[in-house]
Amino acid sequence: MLEWLIIGGGIHGTYLSYVLTHVAGVPMSRLRVLDPHATPLALWEQFTTNVGMEFLRSPVVHNLDPDPQALVKFAHTAAGLPHARFTEPYRRPALDLFRAHAQYLIEHQRLKELRVQGRARGLQPYADGFRVETADGDLTARRVLLALGVTEQPYWPVWAQTLRATGAPITHIFDTACRRSEVPIGQQTVVIGGGISAAQTALALAHHAPGQVTLVMRHPLRVHQFDSDPGWLGPKYLRGYQRESDYTQRRACIQSARHRGSVPPDVEQALGAAIGSGMLRLRMAEVRSATRNAARGITLCSADGSEPIEAHLVVLATGFAATRPGGAWLDAAIAELGLPCAACGYPLVDEALAWYPGLYVSGALAELELGPAARNIAGARMAAERIGKIARL
Ligand SMILES: Cc1cc2nc3c(=O)[nH]c(=O)nc-3n(C[C@H](O)[C@H](O)[C@H](O)COP(=O)(O)OP(=O)(O)OC[C@H]3O[C@@H](n4cnc5c(N)ncnc54)[C@H](O)[C@@H]3O)c2cc1C
Numbered sequence: 001m002l003e004w005l006i007i008g009g010g011i012h013g014t015y016l017s018y019v020l021t022h023v024a025g026v027p028m029s030r031l032r033v034l035d036p037h038a039t040p041l042a043l044w045e046q047f048t049t050n051v052g053m054e055f056l057r058s059p060v061v062h063n064l065d066p067d068p069q070a071l072v073k074f075a076h077t078a079a080g081l082p083h084a085r086f087t088e089p090y091r092r093p094a095l096d097l098f099r100a101h102a103q104y105l106i107e108h109q110r111l112k113e114l115r116v117q118g119r120a121r122g123l124q125p126y127a128d129g130f131r132v133e134t135a136d137g138d139l140t141a142r143r144v145l146l147a148l149g150v151t152e153q154p155y156w157p158v159w160a161q162t163l164r165a166t167g168a169p170i171t172h173i174f175d176t177a178c179r180r181s182e183v184p185i186g187q188q189t190v191v192i193g194g195g196i197s198a199a200q201t202a203l204a205l206a207h208h209a210p211g212q213v214t215l216v217m218r219h220p221l222r223v224h225q226f227d228s229d230p231g232w233l234g235p236k237y238l239r240g241y242q243r244e245s246d247y248t249q250r251r252a253c254i255q256s257a258r259h260r261g262s263v264p265p266d267v268e269q270a271l272g273a274a275i276g277s278g279m280l281r282l283r284m285a286e287v288r289s290a291t292r293n294a295a296r297g298i299t300l301c302s303a304d305g306s307e308p309i310e311a312h313l314v315v316l317a318t319g320f321a322a323t324r325p326g327g328a329w330l331d332a333a334i335a336e337l338g339l340p341c342a343a344c345g346y347p348l349v350d351e352a353l354a355w356y357p358g359l360y361v362s363g364a365l366a367e368l369e370l371g372p373a374a375r376n377i378a379g380a381r382m383a384a385e386r387i388g389k390i391a392r393l
Helices: 011-022 042-051 070-075 095-108 158-166 197-209 235-243 247-257 263-276 328-337 363-370 377-392
Strands: 004-005 031-035 115-119 121-124 129-134 138-147 169-174 187-191 213-217 280-284 287-292 299-301 310-312 315-317 352-358 359-361
Touching: 004 129, 004 187, 004 359, 011 031, 011 095, 031 138, 031 263, 070 095, 115 315, 121 328, 121 377, 158 169, 158 287, 158 315, 187 197, 187 310, 187 377, 197 213, 197 280, 213 310, 235 247, 263 280, 299 315, 359 363, 363 377
Parallel strands: 004 031, 004 138, 031 115, 138 359, 169 315, 187 213, 187 315, 213 280
Antiparallel strands: 121 129, 129 138, 287 299, 299 310, 352 359
16 A cells, blocks of 8 residues: 555656655655546646747746756756746746756656656555546555645636537637647638636747638736735735635635636737737727638627627637546545535635545645635646655654
8 A cells, every 4th residue: 555646747746755755754655646638747848849938937946846946046057057047037948948947856856766657547445545436547645635626627708618519610728639730721711718738828829820811809908927925825815715715705705816717918019019920910899709601611790799700710718627637537436535615615624735535636636725826837836845744654
């Protein structure tokens, strides 16, 4: 029986596997990370490539080493130097640098050896721990950490689901099958979405097909440096949040604190320049329905009845669905173990992020405890601080 099984080997699962084995002292042989992908951080790699981002939105201290300065130090090494680019404000690292550092850590800390390729599809109590079911057999562990993330649930508006069912040319930039490099950009490519990923995707596509891409947003640009105020990373806001015992209030707090559908100032400037030069078109409209047209393209109609938008291809960049990640197998475990959930469906966990004795959460599943930054890299660091203490006991 393992000591720890981490389900999900993306940003959160990989970072937690590092902290538990190298900081909290869990022997490498007693911990495994279960993830369907052949390599760590697979979805992070795919989606950051898809949107074409050049720099992270988060500062350099939010990296995958427990030492916040590790990425700065790495930038001075032979391996880091070729990628050593930062942007201001807040010294945000280039995506290439963050990636090279993550790969360096995975290799040097031997984190790949911890991985088991597969997907959890059941979780039951077993002896003094749990049994996790996969297609290739069961894994047993005294403690299980759920680090699933929301990244397997791209948000498809109802009109887009209907359109997809007709076989129309529509994709989602966060669909695991979508590769931006393979997207057939043509005369009228329409990107739907109002946040940083939509803006970056539209810019990346327009770069390859100037004048042929339209970004459709349902609200004017919301400009915020970060996706939530940095005060949420420490006691400034978290103290009051954690004193709130009404979880409906906590959810409301997360919703108002998270700057959903926002862009940082540098992306605002890049958009302005691309629109000004005619490289990219911008249209303010909330799409309500879509139909195939005679030319085998798509006609998008907006809520305000303004002129329809014609497209030969629609690319959604509408983020992720708000529903609790995990799906049917986690629903079954919740019922079997009687795991407590708030009205929004998300876990009610204690300060150590335990949902049940021996069952821990990180990322989106921990947000009712860790607040609006729980899903981010900083959230993985916050989760590791708490879960690492348990592992040391
Ligand atoms: C384009 C983009 C840019 C971002 N930029 C930043 C940024 O600059 N700074 C920042 O702090 N945050 C950023 N984020 C937000 C966040 O840090 C990332 O989404 C991050 O990948 C979340 O980590 P995660 O571990 O929760 O999800 P992931 O990294 O996607 O990992 C989750 C893993 O769990 C696996 N999984 C799911 N179900 C199962 C199962 N049943 N069994 C086994 N494995 C399973 C998935 O396949 C996946 O591999 C960005 C997000 C996106 C999409």
